[in-house]
Amino acid sequence: MPVTVLLVDDEPLVRAGLRAVLGAQPDIEVVGEAADGAAVIPLVRRLRPDVVAMDVRMPLLDGIEATRAVLRTVADPPKILVVTTFEDDEYVYEALRAGADGFLLKRARPAEIVHAVRLIAEGESLLFPASVRRLAERYGDGAGRPARAGTARTRLTGREAEVLRLMARGLSNAEIAARLVVGAETVKSHVSAVLAKLGARDRTQAVIAAYESGFVEPR
Amino acid sequence: MPVTVLLVDDEPLVRAGLRAVLGAQPDIEVVGEAADGAAVIPLVRRLRPDVVAMDVRMPLLDGIEATRAVLRTVADPPKILVVTTFEDDEYVYEALRAGADGFLLKRARPAEIVHAVRLIAEGESLLFPASVRRLAERYGDGAGRPARAGTARTRLTGREAEVLRLMARGLSNAEIAARLVVGAETVKSHVSAVLAKLGARDRTQAVIAAYESGFVEPR
DNA sequence: GACCGCCTCCCCCGGGCGGGGGAGGTCCGT
DNA sequence: ACGGACCTCCCCCGCCCGGGGGAGGCGGTC
Numbered sequence: 001m002p003v004t005v006l007l008v009d010d011e012p013l014v015r016a017g018l019r020a021v022l023g024a025q026p027d028i029e030v031v032g033e034a035a036d037g038a039a040v041i042p043l044v045r046r047l048r049p050d051v052v053a054m055d056v057r058m059p060l061l062d063g064i065e066a067t068r069a070v071l072r073t074v075a076d077p078p079k080i081l082v083v084t085t086f087e088d089d090e091y092v093y094e095a096l097r098a099g100a101d102g103f104l105l106k107r108a109r110p111a112e113i114v115h116a117v118r119l120i121a122e123g124e125s126l127l128f129p130a131s132v133r134r135l136a137e138r139y140g141d142g143a144g145r146p147a148r149a150g151t152a153r154t155r156l157t158g159r160e161a162e163v164l165r166l167m168a169r170g171l172s173n174a175e176i177a178a179r180l181v182v183g184a185e186t187v188k189s190h191v192s193a194v195l196a197k198l199g200a201r202d203r204t205q206a207v208i209a210a211y212e213s214g215f216v217e218p219r
Numbered sequence: 220m221p222v223t224v225l226l227v228d229d230e231p232l233v234r235a236g237l238r239a240v241l242g243a244q245p246d247i248e249v250v251g252e253a254a255d256g257a258a259v260i261p262l263v264r265r266l267r268p269d270v271v272a273m274d275v276r277m278p279l280l281d282g283i284e285a286t287r288a289v290l291r292t293v294a295d296p297p298k299i300l301v302v303t304t305f306e307d308d309e310y311v312y313e314a315l316r317a318g319a320d321g322f323l324l325k326r327a328r329p330a331e332i333v334h335a336v337r338l339i340a341e342g343e344s345l346l347f348p349a350s351v352r353r354l355a356e357r358y359g360d361g362a363g364r365p366a367r368a369g370t371a372r373t374r375l376t377g378r379e380a381e382v383l384r385l386m387a388r389g390l391s392n393a394e395i396a397a398r399l400v401v402g403a404e405t406v407k408s409h410v411s412a413v414l415a416k417l418g419a420r421d422r423t424q425a426v427i428a429a430y431e432s433g434f435v436e437p438r
Numbered sequence: 439g440a441c442c443g444c445c446t447c448c449c450c451c452g453g454g455c456g457g458g459g460g461a462g463g464t465c466c467g468t
Numbered sequence: 469a470c471g472g473a474c475c476t477c478c479c480c481c482g483c484c485c486g487g488g489g490g491a492g493g494c495g496g497t498c
Contacts, residue, residue: 378474378475379474401477404478
């Protein structure tokens, strides 16, 4: 009995790619597709897949919300494999709380994708596959050592991540301050911390790093 | 006799997606794949495809260079369909000079992709399919009118595009000036023009626009 | 209780950035 | 020959930004 997979991604091309990659495996069967998070629950109820390959950024309902919804409303729910472009802290923690079982980079090679689905299906928690860790090292301490989960000295704090996200939307310090309802000096502190941790010289470089790392995504 | 297509893209997932989308058509046959521009010429010689679906950003040899190489060295060359994420001026003009026959957005829906391949194969020049034009309108004059090819008032000039690309790599005005071997004031002028044309308030917003529009891509 | 990370706010200060306006040069097509 | 687009350089000016350093409160853990 093959592992059944439901694909959830708003980009048809990505779905087609996953279908091609996964469907080629004799022990894996793609049983359905959805283009947004809202369509997932009824499909899971009907198809009862073993694994849901879930995109993070989607219209109507994002991957985290959809994960939460599935696990909350479906009895004997499937394993959730979150498909993203980078393990950013918030997504990781939010998805963990939501109950996701693993993460996968879209850039991963086909063999890695297949491997991830198999592991997830077997009940393995695939929190930091090699491909994710490779990217995660970009947020290391500059000495080549990867940022470990415990010591968060070089990882962005929640507030810093929030500030970076607003920076990456083009907001000025004053606008960010207004948005977060804090003083402008506070924002400056967070910005400085972000710049230091990302090794960026100015906010522009920080935003570039945010895009390059997948912390924020185009569109 | 079906239309034969060679896929050239460094991302396996995109190749798999294109293969799935195109291969499902009875009148289209994917006859080969390449992961970089350098591998294209021998494959074209051997497989003699009708159409080459060519990514722009690739290792070793980018899509423009590869297009140029194919048309220069192969007798009775295939049609070249450039697969990109945005029609930026330089790519369009460079690819046109290189001899590309059309453009296609990766974000296009499967039906559009299939349509584009068929048109290209029939000898149609597919310079501005609807999906591309839609994005191109983002660079219109702000009044909703799309930027026409003739009046380039809101389109970036060559120098401006160059400056924007360096901005998007995190360079300061002084660094850009040094790189381009011009005065700092000149760079300021170009930066101001870029900001005005993109409707950006500062360089950070300009870089964001560059990423969002696909003018530059992560990685 | 002591420590520590995080968030918050404050000071001074220099420099890069962006706005506004102007101007000379080349190359091009009309 | 003229206009127009483009690239280049220049002036003044205001200000947001980022660096440096410091400090208090709060919530965790040990």
